[in-house]
Amino acid sequence: MEWKPVTLSAAPLDQSWYEASARARLAGLLDADSFQEFIGPEQRMMSPHLPLFDLPRAFDDGMIVGHGLLEAQPVLVAAQEGRFMGGAFGEIHGAKLVGLLRAALHLKPAAVLILFDTGGVRLQEANAGETAIAEIMRAIAIARAAGIPVIGLIGGRAGCYGGGGLVAGTCARLVISEGGRLSVSGPEVIETNRGAEEFDSRDRALVWRTMGGKHRRLLGAADAFVDDTIGAFRAAALAAIPAAPAFDLATLEAEQARLEARLDRFGDCTDATEIWGRLGVDDPTAVPGLTTEAFDALLDRLPEGPHHAR
Amino acid sequence: MEKLSFRHTTQKALPGAKASAITGVVASGNLEVLLERNLAPDICAFEIDTAINGYAEVWAAVVADFVARRQPGGLTITINDGGARPDTVSLRLAQGARLMEMP
Amino acid sequence: MAPNRIRGGANEGADGMTDWCQERTAREARLERARVHADGKVVPAARVVDLLEAILQPGDRVCLEGDNQKQADCLARGLSACDPARVHDLHMVQSGIVLPEHLDIFEQGIAKRLDYSYSGPQGGRIAKMLYGGQIELGAVHTYLELFARYFIDLTPNVALIAGVSADRDGNLYTGPNTEDTPTVVEATAFKNGVVVAQVNAIVDRVPRVDIPGDRVDFVVEADKPFYVEPLFTRDPGAVTETQILMAMMAIKGIYAEYGIRRLNHGIGFGTAAIELLLPTYAERLGLKGKIATHWALNPHPSLIPAIESGWVSQIHCFGSEVGMDKYIRARPDVFFTGSDGSLRSNRAFCQTAGLYACDLFIGSTLQIDLQGHSSTVTTNRVAGFGGAPNMGSDPHGRRHPSDTWMKAGREAGGTGDPALRRGRKLVVQLVETFGDKLVPAFVERLDALELAKKLNLELAPVMVYADDVTHIVTEEGIANLLLCRTLDEREQAIRGVAGYTEVGRGRDHAEVERLRARGIIRRPEDLGIEPLDADRSLLAARSIKDLVHWSGGLYEPPAKFRNW
Numbered sequence: 001m002e003w004k005p006v007t008l009s010a011a012p013l014d015q016s017w018y019e020a021s022a023r024a025r026l027a028g029l030l031d032a033d034s035f036q037e038f039i040g041p042e043q044r045m046m047s048p049h050l051p052l053f054d055l056p057r058a059f060d061d062g063m064i065v066g067h068g069l070l071e072a073q074p075v076l077v078a079a080q081e082g083r084f085m086g087g088a089f090g091e092i093h094g095a096k097l098v099g100l101l102r103a104a105l106h107l108k109p110a111a112v113l114i115l116f117d118t119g120g121v122r123l124q125e126a127n128a129g130e131t132a133i134a135e136i137m138r139a140i141a142i143a144r145a146a147g148i149p150v151i152g153l154i155g156g157r158a159g160c161y162g163g164g165g166l167v168a169g170t171c172a173r174l175v176i177s178e179g180g181r182l183s184v185s186g187p188e189v190i191e192t193n194r195g196a197e198e199f200d201s202r203d204r205a206l207v208w209r210t211m212g213g214k215h216r217r218l219l220g221a222a223d224a225f226v227d228d229t230i231g232a233f234r235a236a237a238l239a240a241i242p243a244a245p246a247f248d249l250a251t252l253e254a255e256q257a258r259l260e261a262r263l264d265r266f267g268d269c270t271d272a273t274e275i276w277g278r279l280g281v282d283d284p285t286a287v288p289g290l291t292t293e294a295f296d297a298l299l300d301r302l303p304e305g306p307h308h309a310r
Numbered sequence: 311m312e313k314l315s316f317r318h319t320t321q322k323a324l325p326g327a328k329a330s331a332i333t334g335v336v337a338s339g340n341l342e343v344l345l346e347r348n349l350a351p352d353i354c355a356f357e358i359d360t361a362i363n364g365y366a367e368v369w370a371a372v373v374a375d376f377v378a379r380r381q382p383g384g385l386t387i388t389i390n391d392g393g394a395r396p397d398t399v400s401l402r403l404a405q406g407a408r409l410m411e412m413p
Numbered sequence: 414m415a416p417n418r419i420r421g422g423a424n425e426g427a428d429g430m431t432d433w434c435q436e437r438t439a440r441e442a443r444l445e446r447a448r449v450h451a452d453g454k455v456v457p458a459a460r461v462v463d464l465l466e467a468i469l470q471p472g473d474r475v476c477l478e479g480d481n482q483k484q485a486d487c488l489a490r491g492l493s494a495c496d497p498a499r500v501h502d503l504h505m506v507q508s509g510i511v512l513p514e515h516l517d518i519f520e521q522g523i524a525k526r527l528d529y530s531y532s533g534p535q536g537g538r539i540a541k542m543l544y545g546g547q548i549e550l551g552a553v554h555t556y557l558e559l560f561a562r563y564f565i566d567l568t569p570n571v572a573l574i575a576g577v578s579a580d581r582d583g584n585l586y587t588g589p590n591t592e593d594t595p596t597v598v599e600a601t602a603f604k605n606g607v608v609v610a611q612v613n614a615i616v617d618r619v620p621r622v623d624i625p626g627d628r629v630d631f632v633v634e635a636d637k638p639f640y641v642e643p644l645f646t647r648d649p650g651a652v653t654e655t656q657i658l659m660a661m662m663a664i665k666g667i668y669a670e671y672g673i674r675r676l677n678h679g680i681g682f683g684t685a686a687i688e689l690l691l692p693t694y695a696e697r698l699g700l701k702g703k704i705a706t707h708w709a710l711n712p713h714p715s716l717i718p719a720i721e722s723g724w725v726s727q728i729h730c731f732g733s734e735v736g737m738d739k740y741i742r743a744r745p746d747v748f749f750t751g752s753d754g755s756l757r758s759n760r761a762f763c764q765t766a767g768l769y770a771c772d773l774f775i776g777s778t779l780q781i782d783l784q785g786h787s788s789t790v791t792t793n794r795v796a797g798f799g800g801a802p803n804m805g806s807d808p809h810g811r812r813h814p815s816d817t818w819m820k821a822g823r824e825a826g827g828t829g830d831p832a833l834r835r836g837r838k839l840v841v842q843l844v845e846t847f848g849d850k851l852v853p854a855f856v857e858r859l860d861a862l863e864l865a866k867k868l869n870l871e872l873a874p875v876m877v878y879a880d881d882v883t884h885i886v887t888e889e890g891i892a893n894l895l896l897c898r899t900l901d902e903r904e905q906a907i908r909g910v911a912g913y914t915e916v917g918r919g920r921d922h923a924e925v926e927r928l929r930a931r932g933i934i935r936r937p938e939d940l941g942i943e944p945l946d947a948d949r950s951l952l953a954a955r956s957i958k959d960l961v962h963w964s965g966g967l968y969e970p971p972a973k974f975r976n977w
Contacts, residue, residue, distance in 0.1 A: 015950050021335055041332050041344050044388075054311050056361045056392050058336040059344055083337040178958075204976035212976075288977030291962065368913050379938070395847050396913035397655050397888040404937075404944035 013231030017155040018179035020230060022064050022079035025115055028230035029153075029237065030068035030077065037066040039096060047090050049125040058084045061092040065100045071238055073110035076100055082117030082158030089163055090122040094132020101139035104148050111149040111241045114171065119186065120162015133163035140170045141247070149173065149244030153233050154180035154222070159211070161186045172244035175236040176213035176222040178292075183211040209272040209288055214295060218276055218287075219262065225299075227292045280304070312363045316356040316373045320383035323351030324410055331409035334402045341391040341399060343406040351384045360391040372396050376403045385410065436605035443468045443607050444630060451631055454583045455615055458636040461491030468571055468607050469500045475524075476569040476597050479515060480508040480556075480760065481531050481644050481799055482711075482732040483590040485575035487611040487635035489514040492573065497522040504528070506567045508556055508593055508760075510535050510797070511642070519548050528567055529797060530554045533644075536794035543795060543868055553795070553874050555802040557764040560593070563600035572601035572608045575639040578619050579612040583629035586612075586619035589733035589741065589756035590641055594624060596761040602628035613638040620753035643735035643971050645711045647685035649954045655845060655888045658937060658947035660686035663775065664695050666891045666940045667841060667884060668704040671817045675707040677767040677804045679776020683843040685715040687775070689952040692722035709767035709804075712737040712748065712756070714970065717963045718953035720747055729766050730758040731800065740967035760800075767804045772817040774804040775841040775886075778876060779848060780856050783904045783916065785879035785894055787842055788861040795864070798876045805877040807838045821883060824895040837895065840877060841884040846912030853914035854887075855907065879903075885910055889917070890936040897933060909934045 012028035020028070026035050039045050041059030050057045062084035067076050078097045080087040097114070104112050121129035140150050152171035154160045159181035160168050168174055168182060176182060185193075187201035200206060209215055217225040224240065226232040245251045266275045273284035280303045281287060290298065324347075334342040349355060356373050376382070380403075387406070394402070432438075446467040450460045465488075469475070477492060478485040492500075493514040503524040510516060510532035518524040519542060528551035532539045542548045554562070563569065574597055577588035587594045602608050609631045610624075664687060667673065678684040691705055701724055708728040710716070714737060719725055729749055733741070733756050741748045741756045751757045767774065778787040789796045811818075818836030825837050844854045865873040885892045885907060892910045897903040901924075909925035911917030928934045937944065954960045957974045 016955055019949050019955055023332070041342075042330055042346060051311065054361075056311065056336050056359060056390050058342060058390055059332065059388075081335055083335045083340070205972070208976045289961070289966070371913055371918060379936075395655075395851065397846060401654060401658060401888070401944060401947055405947070408943065408945050 011231075013229065013234065015230050016228050017177060017230050017233050018157060018228050021083075022062075022081040022115065022117065025230060025233075026064060026066070026068070026077055026079050029113070029115070029234050030070055030075070031072065034069040035066055035077070036068065037064060038100070039065065045092055047092055047125065049090065049128070053124045055124065061090060061096070062087060063093040063096045065096045067107070067109065070110070070113075070234070073241070074107075076104050076107065076109045076112045077115070078113070079115035080117040080156070080158075080164075082156040085122055087118035087156065087158040087164070088120060088122035089118065089129040089132050090125040091128035091132065093122070094129055094136065098132060098135045098139050101136065101143050101150070104143045105146055109148065111151055111244070112143060113237055114150065114152050114167070115156070116152055116154045116160040116164050116168060117156030117158045118160060118162070118164035119158045120164055129163065133166060136167050137170050140167065144172055144247035149241050151175070151237055151240045151244065153237060154182055155213070155226075155228060155233065156180065159183070159186075172247070173224075173240035174216075174222040175224045175226055175233060175240060176216055177226050177228045177232070178213050179228055180213045181207065181211040182213075182216045182221060187211070205288065212288075214287055214290075215272045217295075217299070218279060218281075220258070225292060225295060232292075312360050312366070314356070314358040314360065314366055314369050316358075316370065318354045318374070318377040319352050320354055320377060320381045321352070322381050323383035324381065324385055324407060326411040326413070328410050328412065331406060333406045333409055336390045336392045338392050339394055339398065341389055341394040341402055343402050344388045345406045345410050346386045346388070347384050347410065348386055349384050353384070354382045355386050356389065357386070358389040358391060360389075361393045362391075368396055369399075372399050372403075376400065380404065380407045382407050382410075440605045440607060443470075447607075447631065453581055454626075454630065454632050455581055456631050456633045458487060458634055461488065461633055462494045464609065464631060464633070465491050466495050466499050468609070469495070469503070470570075471500070471502050472504065473570040474504045474506055474567060476507050476563070476572045476574075476601065477505060477515065478507065478572065478574040478593060478597055479511050480593050480732065481511070481533060482641050483575055483592055484509075484512055484640045484642075485573050485611050486512055486514075486640045487633060487637070488573040488575070488609065492523065493517045493521065495523055501525070506559070506563070506569055508559060508799075509533075510539055512640075516542060525549055526551060528552055528554065528559065528562070530556050530559050531797040531799040533796055536796040540793050540795045540864075550868070550870075552872070553797050555798060556593075556760055556800045557768065557803045560596045560761050560764075563596065568604045568606070569597070569601045570606050572597045572606060574598065574608065574610045576610050576612045576624070578614045578616045579610060579629070579632040580616060580619050580626070583610070583626035583632055584619050584622045585610055585624035585626070585629055585632075586621055586753075587623040589738050589758060591623055591758045592732040592760045595759060598624050598628050609633060611635040611639060620755070621751040623751075623757070641733075641735050643974070645680055645713050645734045646736070646970065646974055647682055647713075647715055648957050648974055649685070649689055649715060649952055649959065650956045652682050652686050652689065652949065652952060654947045654949065656682050656686040657690070657949065657951055658942070658944070659683055659843060659845070659886055659888055660690050661694055661942050661946065662891055662937060662940060663687055663841065663843060663886050664690060664700070664704075665698065665942060666935055667773070667839065667886070668695070669698060669700055671773070671820055671839060673704050673773045673817055673839070675771045675815070676705060676773040676775070677709045677771050678713070679774070679801060679804065681777040681843070683777055683845075684775060685713070686952070688713060688715040688719055689954055691719040691724050692953040693951050694946070696722070709763050709771055712741055714957070714960050714968055715954070717960050717968060720744065721963050722953075729763050730756060731760045731763040732758045735971045736969040739969060740964050743967050764800050764803050767800065768806070768808050769811055771804075771838070772815055773839040773841065775843050776801055776805060777843050779854065780859050780861075781842060781844060781854060781885065781907065782856055782859050782879075783907055784900070785882040785885065785903065785907060786859060786875050787877045787882070788859045788875050790864055790874040790876075791860040792863050792867070795874070798874075801876050805840045806881045807840065809835075811836070811838070821895060824893070826898070837883060839883045840881045841886060842877065842882055843886045846887050846889065846914050846917060853916065855911040855914045855916035857916065887912060890934050890939070893933050893935070896931065902928065902933070906933050
């Protein structure tokens with residue numbers, strides 16, 4: 001009998017970003033067949049630490065790096081696999097991203113795209129992971145100072161937490177979807193340290209309205225809110241490249257002033273919906289249910305216009 | 311963790327010319343399968359790293375069925391397993407073989 | 414048996430004349446005692462215990478309405494608060510043992526004997542109490558069977574039911590979750606019993622009359638709305654690739670093959686996967702309009718994409734589903750709705766529809782043995798089967814043909830004049846070879862037999878008997894049991910799809926290959942199913958939120974299924 005794959009014939013751009021593997025995201029995000037991997041799985045560059053803990057390893061250590069084309073522009077890309085160890089940063093995982101960012105200085109791509117999907121640093125190799133976070137932030141700063149936009153895309157299962165949240169904060173532009181969550185301390189961490197009264201990590205609605213894509217967009221922590229499709233992320237990544245701000249003193253001072261003003265204005269709010277109300281959203285409780293189209297229309301209607309980070 | 315190796319002879323080579331393919335993700339109840347076309351056309355070798363000990367017999371049965379049904383001659387198949395159920399392993403192997411057959 | 418149900422010499426009055434109205438007289442006495450707690454028919458929630466103690470007599474047969482969905486929970490709390498010195502030894506005859514109170518009353522001595530159908534969440538506790546002898550068990554019925562006995566030998570003396578609202582005359586609006594209520598009331602009210610309804614609100618005029626007021630004796634305004642379990646909601650986010658593979662096999666190897674148009678789906682992720690593949694996979698196979706058009710089904714949220722894509726002609730429902738009310742109201746061409754616009758469900762009618770008017774039942778189970786008997790009862794859980802045994806059986810009273818039914822009948826073969834052969838209903842078990850925690854679904858011997866032995870039951874709690882099952886679908890393939898001609902073939906057909914369980918590994922490989930050559934076993938590759946398609950991207954909805962978007966915002970999922 002003849003086999004005709006239905007899935008593979010369906011347009012890859014219509015696939016869910018949240019559901020796709022890191023490899024599938026890259027394949028769909030970049031121009032067809034343009035992705036070339038550095039240190040592919042066949043090289044078996046795996047974690048030297050996980051066997052000590054009797055844990056399984058992955059051929060790519062959950063980080064896929066390489067180069068490809070985005071509408072014919074050369075870009076460097078890094079994608080985290082959120083299902084392997086929660087996308088957490090370990091030694092190899094982190095080193096691959098550091099190496100990619102350093103290579104950018106020589107290869108001068110149109111942009112570096114980081115597809116975040118991470119819970120933070122891997123506990124089993126925490127020192128190496130924490131070091132990697134610092135090295136990555138430094139490498140991003142150097143790359144941006146050299147005029148290379150570094151764009152973060154957030155919409156995976158693991159969200160973007162811990163050190164990943166810090167790294168995201170150094171990017172020139174962030175694109176986020178409904179499924180994406182962006183924060184430093186995760187819901188469980190907050191609950192463990194401050195109690196369930198402070199933050200009930202099992203209240204999924206609370207988690208999403210505090211850390212989810214819409215809130216981050218409304219606060220100006222992310223620069224674009226997109227549908228959960230690979231096509232939507234591709235379009236937003238393309239738009240983000242020319243919009244990346246210069247990495248200079250003026251940008252940093254403006255950002256500092258914006259963050260101070262934000263804290264003054266919303267520091268006493270106890271729930272995201274209060275912030276949205278103060279931003280001029282008529283019906284804050286309806287925000288989580290809005291489609292992307294309706295949400296974008298809402299952003300346009302806000303009295304002061306959307307915030308843009310960095 | 312347990313390491314398992316199997317080596318089978320096949321009646322034919324797996325069709326297609328793709329040198330390698332990877333499918334699946336190492337996660338709880340899931341596995342990744344790396345397929346490389348680097349052996350004689352009537353040989354198929356398996357290297358398995360599994361998170362759950364004591365299932366060598368089931369792995370042997372799953373691998374033997376896969377070889378019998380798909381005839382994956384010429385392949386080295388390396389598996390990182392996060393503790394997948396046998397049905398998931400079978401499905402992943404079938405998917406990997408299909409990827410290697412595709413143009 | 415309650416003594417006042419026995420006729421004969423005992424009914425003779427002092428004058429030697431037969432008194433034919435003892436039950437009615439007894440009913441009047443109950444009502445008389447109870448009236449002091451009521452204002453007309455209306456009783457405040459605070460007086461429930463007084464009311465029940467006035468009505469109930471020791472040994473009464475009582476239906477405390479509760480099924481797999483809605484619960485007369487205010488009345489259940491009231492019953493468990495009654496004084497066991499006044500109310501005791503009740504014989505409970507009800508569909509569902511679901512709330513803790515349903516079992517508390519046995520511990521308290523308020524109730525003694527039990528006849529029921531379903532006990533999902535209380536399955537573990539009920540097993541313990543059965544072992545401990547705290548419950549005298551009549552039988553674990555199917556819904557329809559228990560309803561039938563309401564009219565023959567298990568007629569309730571008192572029915573404690575639940576509705577959405579009532580007026581002061583007792584006219585009752587049961588709302589979308591009508592479910593068992595009309596059946597329970599029919600059996601009780603027309604046979605001298607007393608009917609007490611709890612309602613969420615007393616209103617001047619009910620939106621529609623589901624139960625006429627002359628069948629309702631008292632109406633209790635409950636302290637909070639009755640509880641409804643969102644039993645049929647399956648989050649598409651949790652559907653696995655294995656379930657998608659199995660759903661593709663069911664669609665291509667059974668639905669398409671037999672042209673299944675009239676059907677019922679059991680609960681589970683397997684059937685949810687089928688529903689979510691109709692607008693994608695089945696659509697691409699060109700099956701729209703040819704399969705899955707007429708349903709006996711609860712309003713499964715996972716069917717929304719198929720409905721919205723124009724697959725579904727109509728659905729009759731056993732009950733409703735939390736969050737589906739607005740959606741149903743907006744789709745009266747598909748669902749049965751009342752003059753007020755909301756769903757009218759009816760478990761007895763829908764069970765009958767599933768039994769006689771559907772050509773296929775497909776559902777899951779926990780254990781299947783080598784003959785094909787299946788059960789969800791294990792030695793430490795007595796879950797009961799609800800409607801599955803009726804849905805999953807071949808009704809010998811059926812007399813109308815359909816292509817599907819006739820084709821299955823031909824496959825089953827048989828001797829004698831072909832013109833006298835009946836058709837067969839397709840009864841399909843959709844099971845993954847390993848369940849939770851790698852527990853095998855295929856076993857040499859059902860745990861149900863062990864349980865029957867321990868509890869000294871005359872009849873082992875089997876959900877679907879082997880002679881009713883026509884197909885077993887696992888991730889390894891489809892076994893068509895209709896085509897098996899000997900018990901050995903049947904056993905090897907089952908082993909041949911039992912994967913890597915002990916039962917599966919114990920197969921005769923050569924015989925299984927022969928069965929495959931005859932089409933009795935079909936693998937995904939025999940059906941032309943591409944393993945790469947076993948991917949979540951094939952689902953029409955991948956999250957609860959996707960379902961909300963499909964419904965145009967009309968589906969309102971309960972909080973536990975939302976992340977917004």
